Structures are given as C-alpha cells and as structure tokens.
Amino acid sequence: MIPDASTTPGGWLLPLAILMPFVGVLAGLALGGRHARSVAMLTIAAGLAAAIAIASAALRMGDSLVYVLGGWSPPLGIALRADGIAVAMIVAVAVVITGIGIYARTDFATPRGVGEARAPMLYWMLLLAVWGSLNLVFVSGDLFTLYVALELLTFAGVPLVCLDGKGETLRAALRYLVYALAGSVLYLLGVVLLYAQYGTLDIALLAPRVSPGAATWTAMAMMTAGLLAKTALFPLHLWLPPAHAGAPPAASAVLSALVVKGSFFIVIRLWLDVAPGLVGLPAAQLLAGLGAAAILFGSVIALRQARLKLLIAYSTLAQIGYLFIMFPLAFDGATGMFVHGDALNAGILQAISHATAKAAMFMAAGLVYKSCGHDRIADLAGIARASPLTVLTFVFGGVALMGVLPSGAYLAKKLLLAAADGSGQWWWESVLVTGGLLTTSYVVLVAAQMLRRPAADAPPRASVPRPQELAALALALCSLALGLTAVFGPVPSSFLGNPLAPKELGATLMTIAGGTVLALLFASPLPPLPAALSAVASRSRRVTLPLGAVLEGIDALLRRWAVAGVSLLLVALAFGLLMHGDV
Amino acid sequence: MIVDAFYAAPALLILALGVYTTFVRDTFPATVGFLAYGLLLTVAWVQLHGVDVALTEAAIGGGLTGLLLVRASAKLRATEAGARAQRPSLALRLAAAVLCGCVTLALAITVLTLPDPAPSLAVEALAHIAPTGVGNPITAVLMAYRAMDTLLESIVLLLALVGVWSLAPDRAWGGRPGPRYNADPDGILAFIARVLPPIGIIVGVYIFWVGADAPGGKFQGATIVAAMWLLTLMAGLSDVPPISRRWMRVLLVAGPAVFIAVGIVGVITTGTFLAYPDGWAKPLILVIEFALMPSLALTLGLVLAGAPERPAP
Incomplete structure (x- = not known):
C-alpha cells in the first residue's frame, strides 16, 4: 500500500474547512464586542457550505480527498486526508454546530448598553475554535499535527466549562484542564517513541513500517490511555460530570456532543490506521470492557440524579462507553487486523447519532431550566403543557439514543449485533442489548416526570423562545432520521425495515417495557406510582437500591484525584501488557 | 573519564532534581526545584548539540513556565495547609508509587530498545x-x-x-x-x-x-x-x-x-x-x-x- 501523496481534486477544501473557523476566531477577537456573534454566524454559514462541498467532492471522487500542504509531500511535509469516516464526521459536526449556533444566539447576545460582555465574547470564539480543531482532527494525516489538534481542542473546550464564572465551574474547568493535559502528554510521549523508531509521523507512511516491538506497544498503550483520559472513558471520567453539567446548556452541548468525539476519533486512527495489525484482540476486549463498565455505571448513576443536567452528563458517560464496543468487533480474525468495515461504520454512526441527540437533549434541558427556573427532575410536572416542543425534543433525542427505528443508533446497534454474531463474540451482544435497555430507563424516567399533570397550586411555567426550541428539535430529528443514511451510505439497507412492522414494533415495545422496569428498580427517588405497582416495586427495590448506591460509591471513589491518577497509569500499563501478551 | 563525568553529572543532577521536585511537599521549594531542573535540562540539550531546543527550554520551559509557577505558588501559599490535609491514604500512595515505578521502568526499557542511530528526517x-x-x-x-x-x-x-x-x-x-x-x-x-x-x-x-x-x-x-x-x-x-x-x-x-x-x-x-x-x-x-x-x-x-x-x- 503506497500512499497517494498528491493533492486530489477538491483537496483544497480541507485546509479551508480547518482554517475558516480560525479566521472567524481572529476576526471576532479583533472586531470584538457585538461583532463576535455576527462573525460567528457568517462563519457557520460558510463552514456548513464547505462541509457540504467536501461531502459532494468525496462522493464524486469515490475515494479519499488529499491535500499536500505547501507542496511538501510527507514524510517531510504534512498531508491532509479525508477518508469516508472523516467526511461523515465533518458533515455531522457542521450540522450540530449550526444547530447549537442558532440556539445560542439568544443565550449569548451581548446585552444592550455594553460594548463587550465576557460570556458572549468567549462563547463565540470558543465555539468556532472547537469546530476548527475538530475538522483538523478528522483530516490530519500526521500524528504530530493531531497533537496540535488535541491542544487546540483542549484549550477551546476548557474555558467553555467556566463561562458562567461561578467557583464550582472554575473548579470543574481546572479539573478538566489538568487531566486533559496529562492525557496530551501521554499522547505526545507515544508520538516521540514512534518517530524515534520509524522516522516518520505520516499515518499512511507509518502503517506499512510499524512492526511488533516493545517500543511500539509502549507508544500505542501510552497514546491510547492519554486519549481515553481526554474522552472520559470509564474509569478515567473524573472531570466529565461536573464539567458537562456545570457549563451553560449551549456549551454543554458542544462539550458533550462534539469535544469528546475528537479524542475518540484519534483512537480509531491509531488502532485501525496506524497499527491495525499490532494492537491485538485482547487489548480491544479490554477497551470494550471499559466501555461496558461505562454503560453500566453511567446509566445506573444517571437514574439516581436529582438534576436533569447531571442525568444527561452521566448519560454521556454511558454513551461514550457504547462507542468503544465496536473495537473488538472491528477485528478480523482471519488477518489478525482491525479493519474498516461495518463495525467501524456502526461506531461512527453511533458517534454522530449521539452528537446530534445529546446536543438536542442538553439544549432541551436548558429550555426546561428557562421555563421552570430549575432543572430538578422531580418537579418537572406541567412542563409538557408549557413548552411541548421542548418535551418532544427531549423525548425524540432519548428515543434516538435508545436505538428505535429509524434512528442512527438503531442501525448502529443492528450492525454491531451482526458483527458480534459473525465473530462469535456473543457477550457483546448482551452488552449492546442491556445498554439499550439502560438508555431507555433514564429516558422513560424523565419523560414520565415531564408528562405529569401539574399540581393545582404549581407555579406557572414561563414560555421559551421559539427559535431555540426549533433548533433543538431539528437536531433531535436529525438523530432520529439518521438511520435513513443507509439508503445512500456504505451500510447495507437490508438492515432497515418498516418501523411499524409487528417484529419491529414488538422489539420497540419490549425495549420500552424493559427500560421501564429498570427505571422502577434503580431510579431514586421514584416518581409517584399507582399503589399496587409501588408495592411490587418497593419489594424489589430493597435489593436494587443498595446496589445502585454501591455503584455510586465506587464512582465517587474513582472520581477522586489520587484514584483517577492511579487509574490512568493502570489503564496504560494494562494496555501495554495486553498488547505484549498477544504475540 | 572526564568526558563521561561531563555528560553524567547533569544527567544525575536532573534525575535528583526531578525526584526532589516530586517529593517535596511545599509548592515554593518545588517551584525552585523545577527552575533548576529547567536550567540543567538546557545544559543537557547544549551537550546534545540541540542548541535550538536548549534556547527554547531556557526561554519557555524554564523561564516563562518558571515565572508562571513562582507567581502561582505565591498565590497558593494561603491554601497550602488545606491541601496538605487532603493527603491520600498510605495504600493509595503506595499504589501510585508502584505504578509510577512500573511505567518508568517500561519507558526505560523501551528507550533502550530504540534503534541506534535513530531514523531521522534530518538529512532530508x-x-x-x-x-x-x-x-x-x-x-x-x-x-x-x-x-x-x-x-x-x-x-x-x-x-x-x-x-x-x-x-x-x-x-x-x-x-x-x-x-x-x-x-x-x-x-x-x-x-x-x-x-x-x-x-x-x-x-x-x-x-x-x-x-x-x-x-x-x-x-x-x-x-x-x-x-x-x-x-x-x-x-x-x-x-x-x-x-x-x-x-x-x-x-x-x-x-x-x-x-x-x-x-x-x-x-x-x-x-x-x-x-x-x-x-x-x-x-x-x-x-x-x-x-x-x-x-x-x-x-x-x-x-x-x-x-x-x-x-x-
């Protein structure tokens, strides 16, 4: 496989997609004040157009887009490459940023009579910077440029956490910064080790050169652990709940939907493109095992949250775990390599599906807060009457995550189940199914509270701005309809059926029923129930509630600094040993 | 022999300062240790003929970062006692020490297995x-x-x-x-x-x-x-x-x-x-x-x- 190191038609769109948001940052900073938002809006329009142009160019080419920067071809220079997964992510991010941008227009307007206000100015700069960094992550063909992208992403993401300037959010931001930087250092260490062995950092040149050896495994293990810390995969998630729950909704949406996907994407690059034949199946089982643990812990703890934003943050923890289930399923036993195929497509689809749904859910949570003046889950009654679109958005986002036809998550789950079945890894099938039920449980819990009739003396709910509702709803619908991409994507459309066919309808109902049972068992506190049901539930809850409390206790322990530091080292060592042991 | 000592002395001092900076409890002495560490690292880079890196280390790694840390430690003085009270348990600290030792050992072995001379793009x-x-x-x-x-x-x-x-x-x-x-x-x-x-x-x-x-x-x-x-x-x-x-x-x-x-x-x-x-x-x-x-x-x-x-x- 000799990499093509010459610029392809349409390749020029790649540096454009990276730099346009950053030009927006520079212009916004220089013009300042009230202009920052207009600059951001213009940039979003142009960036969305660029993303669509990239997609159409890639479809025309039928192959990766390549751009050789400065005319210096690798290994000396840097090439940008956009393969199928990169193009899919670029388009998805552009759509999500557009939705969030429209939503944030209201929240981050500069107040009248002020030349420039802190939060709006920062928000628009950081939103664009996150976008440019992510595009760089997707198309960078060079491991060091990817490091620069990680740095950009970290510095753009961290201040988003502390936009409201409260002490606790500052603490959350610093926590995120320090842990993410530790991850960056581990990644950089791996880059250095790879360069010292192979004399190149270009991914396409590196792939045929890498060979088994202690230094390569050490590098891969360090880089993987560092990236997982930045992705907040369980048990390296100490920074995620306070950061994602404490930020303003429009910022939480960016952090939860998009920022964590950057480091996740680089793990894919490392495992599937840099050293597909070296990492081995045992390491992938560990990776997916951590993912399974994330699903369990994230979902059960989500059910025990009193506040909606924390519930959604823990749901992100669980959904991140879901993303990593695809790794052992992308392993091809015949060649002993990780391959691009259905499992990878499913993973990317899952990532996009979560990006759109989770952005919509955080935005809906923000609207709930506006309407009720709080986001206590137990006191949401009446919200459905005050702003039905918000409730609809939350439910659609949740349903999309549950994996009901025709959502992206549904298609992803089908593909992963087929891959697990094909490779005889039945245990991942049960994780996937259980994960779907757990997701359903917290969605059902919140939906049930939202749909309750308000008490007679309940305080009135304020109405919320319509453009914000529509932006959130649009993203939720995107996620819900994502499965339709199978029609013109690389995924066999035979995976899609009629959502109202008895079999599919039955499966959907079973999922909802199972999720409801889980919610009854683990939710704390429980919404008011009919007496008979509550008697049955309370008997079983004598067992399940302490179990949930134990998980919560373990989670609190893992999120202590010292323990999280030890976990990071432990994860790095475990990956190193498993990669060694495989040969 | 003298040449060996010329190269070994900064290396040993760097290691010693690294250990000191890690183990010393107070922020300010740790910062001073880090500053000295940066200076010695600069010397080491000069010895390795990496003058560009040495300059960067002196200016940014040692100088700029050092200044940042000095000012941060001055601001943190009030909170130091509180931070010390949060010391993790002995078991946790032992686990951290053992794991750090393992990672260091793995890295040391790795460095020894690297090809010599290292492949490089310098010629190109x-x-x-x-x-x-x-x-x-x-x-x-x-x-x-x-x-x-x-x-x-x-x-x-x-x-x-x-x-x-x-x-x-x-x-x-x-x-x-x-x-x-x-x-x-x-x-x-x-x-x-x-x-x-x-x-x-x-x-x-x-x-x-x-x-x-x-x-x-x-x-x-x-x-x-x-x-x-x-x-x-x-x-x-x-x-x-x-x-x-x-x-x-x-x-x-x-x-x-x-x-x-x-x-x-x-x-x-x-x-x-x-x-x-x-x-x-x-x-x-x-x-x-x-x-x-x-x-x-x-x-x-x-x-x-x-x-x-x-x-x-």
Missing part, C-alpha cells in the same frame, strides 16, 4: 533546504515543511490567552489584567527595569533575527521581549493596557492573520496553500516572522499578566 530536511532560502534547517521545518503546525501553534497560544481571560469576573471583562504593581521607584527592581530592557530587547530581536540561519527564532526572541515588558510592569514603571483596546486585539491576531494571508498568497501564485513562489520563500518567511514576533511577545506577556481584574474606567 537539509537536502531540500535550498528553495526555502533559510540556512537553519529547524527554521525550514517550522516555516516551510511543517508551516501548518507552526501556524496552528500560534493560534493555540492565542486560545491559551483566551482561556486565561476566561477566569476574569464578569465586571472586570475588558479591564486591565492583574494587580497594579507599586514598587519603590528608587529601589533595585525599578533600577533593573530601567537598565535591562534596552539590552534585553536587543538580545531578543537578535535571537529572532539569527533564527533564519542559526539557532534562535521568533518564539525564543518573543519570550525575552515579553520578559522585559513584564519587568517594567512589575517594577511599576508601566501598566498593562485594558484587554478591550482595539489596537491590542489587532496586534494579538496580526501574526496568525498574516501567516494565513501569506498562505493564501501561495494559493494565488503557486496554486498551493502555504507554498512559497520560487525565489520568494525567504522574504515571505520574513514577513510572517516579523508579524508573528510582536503578536507572540504580546500574547506571552498577557498570559503572564493574568486575567483582567480591574474594570476599565
């Missing part, structure tokens, strides 16, 4: 240097072969500054960073702050200028200039402008903006982003560097000056 970087017009291959890497990384790094620095500013309270947004320093106008600090900057600025500009052909460059030069600026600030001879000033914002973004503009010139003349037309490489590189140097110096200085604290009048 030299072979293609002619069209770039510069004499220092590191400058060729930074400004030609991997110009995109340098461009993006200059934006990273800008984002770091935005991050520092984000720590400001809402009411101080747009105001002046940090406290106003009131030093004795006849004291030693004020004296040094009057005498040193003219020399320091010349040294900084010199290091920037020779970067084209010899070790040096804009990052190191900018750090020295920024340090001189900070000296006059801390001596109370000048004050930081409010962050809302338009000229300051323009100066901050000018470097990366000119870099991108030159990249676009490449698109117009050669059809490739960040490519330099024949014979124009050196002048265009100089244009970028002249634009970047003040932006970098200002950004670094402002990062050290801290978040806005005093509302603009």
Whole structure:
C-alpha cells in the first residue's frame, strides 16, 4: 500500500474547512464586542457550505480527498486526508454546530448598553475554535499535527466549562484542564517513541513500517490511555460530570456532543490506521470492557440524579462507553487486523447519532431550566403543557439514543449485533442489548416526570423562545432520521425495515417495557406510582437500591484525584501488557 | 573519564532534581526545584548539540513556565495547609508509587530498545533546504515543511490567552489584567527595569533575527521581549493596557492573520496553500516572522499578566 501523496481534486477544501473557523476566531477577537456573534454566524454559514462541498467532492471522487500542504509531500511535509469516516464526521459536526449556533444566539447576545460582555465574547470564539480543531482532527494525516489538534481542542473546550464564572465551574474547568493535559502528554510521549523508531509521523507512511516491538506497544498503550483520559472513558471520567453539567446548556452541548468525539476519533486512527495489525484482540476486549463498565455505571448513576443536567452528563458517560464496543468487533480474525468495515461504520454512526441527540437533549434541558427556573427532575410536572416542543425534543433525542427505528443508533446497534454474531463474540451482544435497555430507563424516567399533570397550586411555567426550541428539535430529528443514511451510505439497507412492522414494533415495545422496569428498580427517588405497582416495586427495590448506591460509591471513589491518577497509569500499563501478551 | 563525568553529572543532577521536585511537599521549594531542573535540562540539550531546543527550554520551559509557577505558588501559599490535609491514604500512595515505578521502568526499557542511530528526517530536511532560502534547517521545518503546525501553534497560544481571560469576573471583562504593581521607584527592581530592557530587547530581536540561519527564532526572541515588558510592569514603571483596546486585539491576531494571508498568497501564485513562489520563500518567511514576533511577545506577556481584574474606567 503506497500512499497517494498528491493533492486530489477538491483537496483544497480541507485546509479551508480547518482554517475558516480560525479566521472567524481572529476576526471576532479583533472586531470584538457585538461583532463576535455576527462573525460567528457568517462563519457557520460558510463552514456548513464547505462541509457540504467536501461531502459532494468525496462522493464524486469515490475515494479519499488529499491535500499536500505547501507542496511538501510527507514524510517531510504534512498531508491532509479525508477518508469516508472523516467526511461523515465533518458533515455531522457542521450540522450540530449550526444547530447549537442558532440556539445560542439568544443565550449569548451581548446585552444592550455594553460594548463587550465576557460570556458572549468567549462563547463565540470558543465555539468556532472547537469546530476548527475538530475538522483538523478528522483530516490530519500526521500524528504530530493531531497533537496540535488535541491542544487546540483542549484549550477551546476548557474555558467553555467556566463561562458562567461561578467557583464550582472554575473548579470543574481546572479539573478538566489538568487531566486533559496529562492525557496530551501521554499522547505526545507515544508520538516521540514512534518517530524515534520509524522516522516518520505520516499515518499512511507509518502503517506499512510499524512492526511488533516493545517500543511500539509502549507508544500505542501510552497514546491510547492519554486519549481515553481526554474522552472520559470509564474509569478515567473524573472531570466529565461536573464539567458537562456545570457549563451553560449551549456549551454543554458542544462539550458533550462534539469535544469528546475528537479524542475518540484519534483512537480509531491509531488502532485501525496506524497499527491495525499490532494492537491485538485482547487489548480491544479490554477497551470494550471499559466501555461496558461505562454503560453500566453511567446509566445506573444517571437514574439516581436529582438534576436533569447531571442525568444527561452521566448519560454521556454511558454513551461514550457504547462507542468503544465496536473495537473488538472491528477485528478480523482471519488477518489478525482491525479493519474498516461495518463495525467501524456502526461506531461512527453511533458517534454522530449521539452528537446530534445529546446536543438536542442538553439544549432541551436548558429550555426546561428557562421555563421552570430549575432543572430538578422531580418537579418537572406541567412542563409538557408549557413548552411541548421542548418535551418532544427531549423525548425524540432519548428515543434516538435508545436505538428505535429509524434512528442512527438503531442501525448502529443492528450492525454491531451482526458483527458480534459473525465473530462469535456473543457477550457483546448482551452488552449492546442491556445498554439499550439502560438508555431507555433514564429516558422513560424523565419523560414520565415531564408528562405529569401539574399540581393545582404549581407555579406557572414561563414560555421559551421559539427559535431555540426549533433548533433543538431539528437536531433531535436529525438523530432520529439518521438511520435513513443507509439508503445512500456504505451500510447495507437490508438492515432497515418498516418501523411499524409487528417484529419491529414488538422489539420497540419490549425495549420500552424493559427500560421501564429498570427505571422502577434503580431510579431514586421514584416518581409517584399507582399503589399496587409501588408495592411490587418497593419489594424489589430493597435489593436494587443498595446496589445502585454501591455503584455510586465506587464512582465517587474513582472520581477522586489520587484514584483517577492511579487509574490512568493502570489503564496504560494494562494496555501495554495486553498488547505484549498477544504475540 | 572526564568526558563521561561531563555528560553524567547533569544527567544525575536532573534525575535528583526531578525526584526532589516530586517529593517535596511545599509548592515554593518545588517551584525552585523545577527552575533548576529547567536550567540543567538546557545544559543537557547544549551537550546534545540541540542548541535550538536548549534556547527554547531556557526561554519557555524554564523561564516563562518558571515565572508562571513562582507567581502561582505565591498565590497558593494561603491554601497550602488545606491541601496538605487532603493527603491520600498510605495504600493509595503506595499504589501510585508502584505504578509510577512500573511505567518508568517500561519507558526505560523501551528507550533502550530504540534503534541506534535513530531514523531521522534530518538529512532530508537539509537536502531540500535550498528553495526555502533559510540556512537553519529547524527554521525550514517550522516555516516551510511543517508551516501548518507552526501556524496552528500560534493560534493555540492565542486560545491559551483566551482561556486565561476566561477566569476574569464578569465586571472586570475588558479591564486591565492583574494587580497594579507599586514598587519603590528608587529601589533595585525599578533600577533593573530601567537598565535591562534596552539590552534585553536587543538580545531578543537578535535571537529572532539569527533564527533564519542559526539557532534562535521568533518564539525564543518573543519570550525575552515579553520578559522585559513584564519587568517594567512589575517594577511599576508601566501598566498593562485594558484587554478591550482595539489596537491590542489587532496586534494579538496580526501574526496568525498574516501567516494565513501569506498562505493564501501561495494559493494565488503557486496554486498551493502555504507554498512559497520560487525565489520568494525567504522574504515571505520574513514577513510572517516579523508579524508573528510582536503578536507572540504580546500574547506571552498577557498570559503572564493574568486575567483582567480591574474594570476599565
């Protein structure tokens, strides 16, 4: 496989997609004040157009887009490459940023009579910077440029956490910064080790050169652990709940939907493109095992949250775990390599599906807060009457995550189940199914509270701005309809059926029923129930509630600094040993 | 034998200082340990003939970071006792020690297995240097072969500054960073702050200028200039402008903006982003560097000056 190191038609769109948001940052900073938002809006329009142009160019080419920067071809220079997964992510991010941008227009307007206000100015700069960094992550063909992208992403993401300037959010931001930087250092260490062995950092040149050896495994293990810390995969998630729950909704949406996907994407690059034949199946089982643990812990703890934003943050923890289930399923036993195929497509689809749904859910949570003046889950009654679109958005986002036809998550789950079945890894099938039920449980819990009739003396709910509702709803619908991409994507459309066919309808109902049972068992506190049901539930809850409390206790322990530091080292060592042991 | 000692002594001292910095409990001694560590690292890089890296380590790794840490430790003094009370349990500390030992051991073994001589692009970087017009291959890497990384790094620095500013309270947004320093106008600090900057600025500009052909460059030069600026600030001879000033914002973004503009010139003349037309490489590189140097110096200085604290009048 000799990499093509010459610029392809349409390749020029790649540096454009990276730099346009950053030009927006520079212009916004220089013009300042009230202009920052207009600059951001213009940039979003142009960036969305660029993303669509990239997609159409890639479809025309039928192959990766390549751009050789400065005319210096690798290994000396840097090439940008956009393969199928990169193009899919670029388009998805552009759509999500557009939705969030429209939503944030209201929240981050500069107040009248002020030349420039802190939060709006920062928000628009950081939103664009996150976008440019992510595009760089997707198309960078060079491991060091990817490091620069990680740095950009970290510095753009961290201040988003502390936009409201409260002490606790500052603490959350610093926590995120320090842990993410530790991850960056581990990644950089791996880059250095790879360069010292192979004399190149270009991914396409590196792939045929890498060979088994202690230094390569050490590098891969360090880089993987560092990236997982930045992705907040369980048990390296100490920074995620306070950061994602404490930020303003429009910022939480960016952090939860998009920022964590950057480091996740680089793990894919490392495992599937840099050293597909070296990492081995045992390491992938560990990776997916951590993912399974994330699903369990994230979902059960989500059910025990009193506040909606924390519930959604823990749901992100669980959904991140879901993303990593695809790794052992992308392993091809015949060649002993990780391959691009259905499992990878499913993973990317899952990532996009979560990006759109989770952005919509955080935005809906923000609207709930506006309407009720709080986001206590137990006191949401009446919200459905005050702003039905918000409730609809939350439910659609949740349903999309549950994996009901025709959502992206549904298609992803089908593909992963087929891959697990094909490779005889039945245990991942049960994780996937259980994960779907757990997701359903917290969605059902919140939906049930939202749909309750308000008490007679309940305080009135304020109405919320319509453009914000529509932006959130649009993203939720995107996620819900994502499965339709199978029609013109690389995924066999035979995976899609009629959502109202008895079999599919039955499966959907079973999922909802199972999720409801889980919610009854683990939710704390429980919404008011009919007496008979509550008697049955309370008997079983004598067992399940302490179990949930134990998980919560373990989670609190893992999120202590010292323990999280030890976990990071432990994860790095475990990956190193498993990669060694495989040969 | 003497040669061995010449190389071994800094290496052993670096290790010893690393251990000291890790184990010492108080923030300030740890910072001092880190400063000394940075100086010795600079020596080690010179011994390894990595003069460019040594300069960077001295300016940014040791100098700038050291200054940041000293100021942070001064601010943290009040919280130190509280932090010490949160000491993790013995079992946890033992686990951390064992794991750190394992990782260190794994890294040490790894380093020993690396190929010697290491594969490198140094030869190729030299072979293609002619069209770039510069004499220092590191400058060729930074400004030609991997110009995109340098461009993006200059934006990273800008984002770091935005991050520092984000720590400001809402009411101080747009105001002046940090406290106003009131030093004795006849004291030693004020004296040094009057005498040193003219020399320091010349040294900084010199290091920037020779970067084209010899070790040096804009990052190191900018750090020295920024340090001189900070000296006059801390001596109370000048004050930081409010962050809302338009000229300051323009100066901050000018470097990366000119870099991108030159990249676009490449698109117009050669059809490739960040490519330099024949014979124009050196002048265009100089244009970028002249634009970047003040932006970098200002950004670094402002990062050290801290978040806005005093509302603009």
